[in-house]
Amino acid sequence: MKFFLIAGEPSGDLLGAALMAGLKELVPDTSFEGIGGPAMQAEGLQSLFPMEELSLMGIWEVLPKYFHLKRRIAQTAEAVISAAPDALITIDSPDFCLRVARLVRASRPDLRTIHYVAPSVWAWRPGRAKKMAQVIDHVLAILPFEPPLMQAAGMSCDFVGHPIATAPTASPEDAAAFRATHAIPADAPLILCLPGSRRSEITRLADRFGKALALLQQDVPQMRVVLPTVPWLADDLRGMTADWPTPPLIIDGKDDKRAAFSAADLALAASGTVSLELAANRVPMVIGYDMAPLSRWIIGMMVKTDTVTLVNLVSETRAVPEFLGRDCQPEPLAKALKQVLDHPQAQLEAMDLTMQRLGKGGEAPGLRAARSVLSAITAR
Structure with a gap:
C-alpha cells in the first residue's frame, strides 16, 4: 500500500x-x-x-x-x-x-x-x-x-x-535525583511555572505569574520554583525573572523537564496541552492565560465552552481552576494555588480519569x- x-x-x-x-x-x-x-x-x-x-x-x-x-x-x-x-x-x-x-x-x-x-x-x-x-x-x-x-x-x-497517555514519564528515582542535583529538599514544595512556549505568551504572562508566586511564597516560604522552557526562550526568561523575590530555576533540556514534572507538587501554567502533560504526571495545577485585548474580545465572542482546560473537558469536571483574560491576575492565581496545594485530591481524581479516557x-x-x-x- x-x-x-x-x-x-x-x-x-x-x-x-x-x-x-x-x-x-x-x-x-x-x-x-x-x-x-x-x-x-x-x-x-x-x-x-x-x-x-x-x-x-x-x-x-x-x-x-x-x-x-x-x-x-x-x-x-x-x-x-x-x-x-x-x-x-x-x-x-x-x-x-x-x-x-x-x-x-x-x-x-x-x-x-x-x-x-x-x-x-x-x-x-x-x-x-x-x-x-x-x-x-x-x-x-x-x-x-x-x-x-x-x-x-x-x-x-x-x-x-492521545499520545500523552502513553508517553514516558520520569521514575520516582529520577525525580529524587532532580531534587538532589538542584539542592531542593525532599520536603520543600516544588512549584512548576509554565508561562507558555511562545515569546508573546511569556511576555504577557511571566510578570503576573511571578507576582502570583511571590504572594504564594508568603504562605509557603520553603517552596522552590522551577521554570521549564525551550532553549531559544531561556535567556529571555532569565531576564524577565531576575527581579522575582526568589528567581526560579530555569531548565531547557527534555530530560530535566521530564524529571521536574515528576518531582513537582503543583503547577501554575498557561492554557494549552501542557495541562495534559501535568495530568499524566499527576501534578495539580492552576491555569492562567491572557492575550491582546482585540484577540481577547474576538475569541470571547466565539468560545462555546465554560472552560478551555482539557483536563476539565475530558474528565467532565471543573476540578482545575482557570483564570482567563481579565481574570488572570496575581491575587486570584495565588489564592487558587494555595487551595490546590492544600487540597489536591479532587484534581488528582480528575487527572486519573482524564488519562484513562485518553487511552492510558x-x-x-x-x-x-x-x-x-x-x-x-x-x-x-
Missing part, C-alpha cells in the same frame, strides 16, 4: 511517525511519500520540501510567505495526484493541509482523504467541521468526545487515543490510528 502524508508542525511530525510505524507493522510492504520532519523521515519518508516552511503561526508571519505557501500548496497537490496513493493523510496544520486536500479532491474525487487531529469545534467555530467534510472523508480524533461532532458534520471518525494502558495511539486508516480505506 502507498500513503501520502502531510505534517506541518513538530507535533504533527511525531503523530505521523507513530502512524507510519503502525501502518508498517500491520502492512509490512507499505510505502510513503509526502511532507514531514525528522521523526517521519526516520520512518522512511523523503520529504517533498522541509516541513519547517509550514511551521508558521499568526497573520504577520504568514503574510510575507503567502505567495510562496500558495505555490507549495499547488506543488503538494500535484505530487499527491502524481503519486496515486491509496489515501491522502493530512496531519493537523489545517490551513495548509485542507487547501491541498481541496485541490486533490477537485482532480481525484475518488481518492480517500483522512485528517489526523479533529478541529476543536467543541470550543469555537463549529462551522469548520462542515467545511472540512467537503474535502475529508475520515478523521482520527485524539479526544474521546470528538467523534460524534465529526460524524454530525458528515465524516466518519474514530477516537485513536491501552494500545499505542499510532497503532490504533493505523487500524482506523486501514478500516476507513476498506469500508469505502
Whole structure:
C-alpha cells in the first residue's frame, strides 16, 4: 500500500511517525511519500520540501510567505495526484493541509482523504467541521468526545487515543535525583511555572505569574520554583525573572523537564496541552492565560465552552481552576494555588480519569490510528 502524508508542525511530525510505524507493522510492504520532519523521515519518508516552511503561526508571519505557501500548496497537490496513493493523510496544520486536500479532491474525487487531529469545534467555530467534510472523508480524533461532532458534520471518525497517555514519564528515582542535583529538599514544595512556549505568551504572562508566586511564597516560604522552557526562550526568561523575590530555576533540556514534572507538587501554567502533560504526571495545577485585548474580545465572542482546560473537558469536571483574560491576575492565581496545594485530591481524581479516557494502558495511539486508516480505506 502507498500513503501520502502531510505534517506541518513538530507535533504533527511525531503523530505521523507513530502512524507510519503502525501502518508498517500491520502492512509490512507499505510505502510513503509526502511532507514531514525528522521523526517521519526516520520512518522512511523523503520529504517533498522541509516541513519547517509550514511551521508558521499568526497573520504577520504568514503574510510575507503567502505567495510562496500558495505555490507549495499547488506543488503538494500535484505530487499527491502524481503519486496515486491509496489515501491522502493530512496531519493537523489545517490551513495548509485542507487547501491541498481541496485541490486533490477537485482532480481525484475518488481518492480517500483522512485528517489526523479533529478541529476543536467543541470550543469555537463549529462551522469548520462542515467545511472540512467537503474535502475529508475520515478523521482520527485524539479526544474521546470528538467523534460524534465529526460524524454530525458528515465524516466518519474514530477516537485513536492521545499520545500523552502513553508517553514516558520520569521514575520516582529520577525525580529524587532532580531534587538532589538542584539542592531542593525532599520536603520543600516544588512549584512548576509554565508561562507558555511562545515569546508573546511569556511576555504577557511571566510578570503576573511571578507576582502570583511571590504572594504564594508568603504562605509557603520553603517552596522552590522551577521554570521549564525551550532553549531559544531561556535567556529571555532569565531576564524577565531576575527581579522575582526568589528567581526560579530555569531548565531547557527534555530530560530535566521530564524529571521536574515528576518531582513537582503543583503547577501554575498557561492554557494549552501542557495541562495534559501535568495530568499524566499527576501534578495539580492552576491555569492562567491572557492575550491582546482585540484577540481577547474576538475569541470571547466565539468560545462555546465554560472552560478551555482539557483536563476539565475530558474528565467532565471543573476540578482545575482557570483564570482567563481579565481574570488572570496575581491575587486570584495565588489564592487558587494555595487551595490546590492544600487540597489536591479532587484534581488528582480528575487527572486519573482524564488519562484513562485518553487511552492510558491501552494500545499505542499510532497503532490504533493505523487500524482506523486501514478500516476507513476498506469500508469505502
